[in-house]
Amino acid sequence: MLNHTTPEQQRRLVTEMPGSRSAELDRRRLEAVAHAVTPTLPVFIESGGQGILVDVDGNHLIDFGSGIAVTNVGNAAPAVVRRVQEQAAKLTHTCFLLAPYESYVAVCEELNQATPGDFVKRTALFNSGAEAVENAVKFARSFTGRNAVVAFEHAFHGRTNLTMALTAKYDPYKSGFGPFAPEVYRAPLSYPYRDGQTDGVAAAERTIAYLDKQIGGPNVAALVIEPIQGEGGFIVPAEGFLPRLQQWCNEHGVVFVVDEIQAGFARTGKMFASEHFGIEPDLVVTAKGLAGGLPLSAVTGRAEIMDAPQKGGIGGTYAGNPLACEAALGVFETIRSEGLLDRAAWIGSVIRPQLEHLQETLGIVGDVRGIGAMQAIEFVDPVTQVPAPEHAAAVAQACHSAGVVVLVAGTYGNVIRLLPPLVIPEDLLREGLEVFTRAITERDALVGLTG
Structure with a gap:
């Protein structure tokens, strides 16, 4: 039987995003794959496990997407x-x-x-x-x-x-x-x-x-x-x-x-x-x-x-x-x-207070919602409360550049959803939240300066 080695559970960027191998694969994608099939991230993943995805250039990314709620038990779960x-x-x-x-x-x-x-x-x-x-x-x-x-x-x-x-x-x-x-x-x-x-x-x-x-x-x-x-x-x-x-x-x-x-x-x-x-x-x-x-x-x-x-x-x-x-x-x-029902509830108890604090303190955060390890934040214009997809896109881009995978959602494209694997280590969960929080805070400050 082949043995899967769980990648080191640490966010680590060893190249710019995307690295050279991902860039080359993306050139091949443009030649071979229908352009309607367009990835969100500019990097190609070769392995994963628990809370980490590893791209072909060796970058270790914190996974807050779980393949869109697919790998709840983690990538390549042993069982x-x-x-x-x-x-x-x-x-x-x-x-x-x-x-x-x-x-x-x-x-x-x-x-x-x-x-x-x-x-x-x-x-x-x-x-x-x-x-x-x-x-x-x-x-x-x-x-x-x-x-x-x-x-x-x-x-x-x-x-x-x-x-x-x-x-x-x-x-x-x-x-x-x-x-x-x-x-x-x-x-x-x-x-x-x-x-x-x-x-x-x-x-x-x-x-x-x-x-x-x-x-x-x-x-x-x-x-x-x-x-x-x-x-x-x-x-x-x-x-x-x-x-x-x-x-x-x-x-x-x-x-x-x-x-x-x-x-x-x-x-x-x-x-x-x-x-x-x-x-x-x-x-x-x-x-x-x-x-x-x-x-x-x-x-x-x-x-x-x-x-x-x-x-x-x-x-x-x-x-x-x-x-x-x-x-x-x-x-x-x-x-x-693995007791993942309790684990999902615990993940929600870690994520939710931090998101609610952002809602209380930042103008661009209109709503926080979700249950358990399924949490989201809705971005709005701080004055009109009109949906602000540009805020969601900018925050997502900042997270991706920093090595944290998040997903944009919502009818108006102004929501970021967090779906970490239920087996993500606590230190990675908290680190990913720190990166996410920093991206939102910096975006709010930018809106305040330019609005």
Whole structure:
């Protein structure tokens, strides 16, 4: 078996960013790769582990992105590597629809047990988050015999035709790619910082009034929502919003679909973010953190909904590949053995006070939000409170230049989200926060001088 060596857990820049090898690889990228596929960072990564990414020039970067909430258990987590290596030496593919294998069943059993809800469940496995969301809609339509699907403001659900229709942000995700799938309706979301509504039940009644007037509950197959929005900027709905929406769904026979793709797998201090809001979705969609970096996604939910489509109507050639399934079993093993639910809550307790202090003292910080190890900061014009994407871009650039990987998000491009691996060492976490804080403080000072 090959042995993975965890890189030294220390931020270290040995070249300018990018270094010569990354620059050469980027020249090759421009010649070989479609230009629409454009990386955020100008460096090429060759290894990683715990809280560090190492580029091809030997620079050690603090990872506050986790591959966009994928490597929650860390890059090349030992249990994931061990299981994948052992599986690769025995079997790489048969297609579960042709000749099944145990690991697919084992992952489904784990998800049936782990997802919220004390009812009989089934699971189906897929490759990507978008594919899983699209199949969740197929399950709902098959079960209800209805067509309409409700999505929300600021939502992101993927890049396939149907999931682009569900996704709210037009540029870059939808521009030039239409027409999109029909019978998708966009409803108001609870966004306390922007809508000023801290009563979640009242916010939900506003949404329900729209649904009743514009669509009609008996026409809706599924309501699809992220419990905490990901690409939309880590928007946490006001308390009571999600339970009231689920109540409306139950009253009208609408399948309540919760997209846990970015918020799931211990990221928020619970296995799934839904648990913070007291909701039990009919269907839960997962991906990203499920398999520690290998392509795997799932839909898990009520047996009667999951069993509604005709036999052979759901699946895919690579869906639930045996290597990815073993990786997922390694993720479940690591979450348990490393106590990552508690670890995620602790990470949030370290990050949140520092961000709130910035909000209290700096004009460009409009809002701080998130749960557990899923935290974000929204940048605004200090006078008008208008979204300020230029602040987010400048802070992100400063962090990248200093060797800290952060991610920009939000409908307005004015949010930076922090998603450190749950296994990041404490000293790296605090150092990365120091770099992040300094970048924000310097930007605020610059705005004060030039504004």
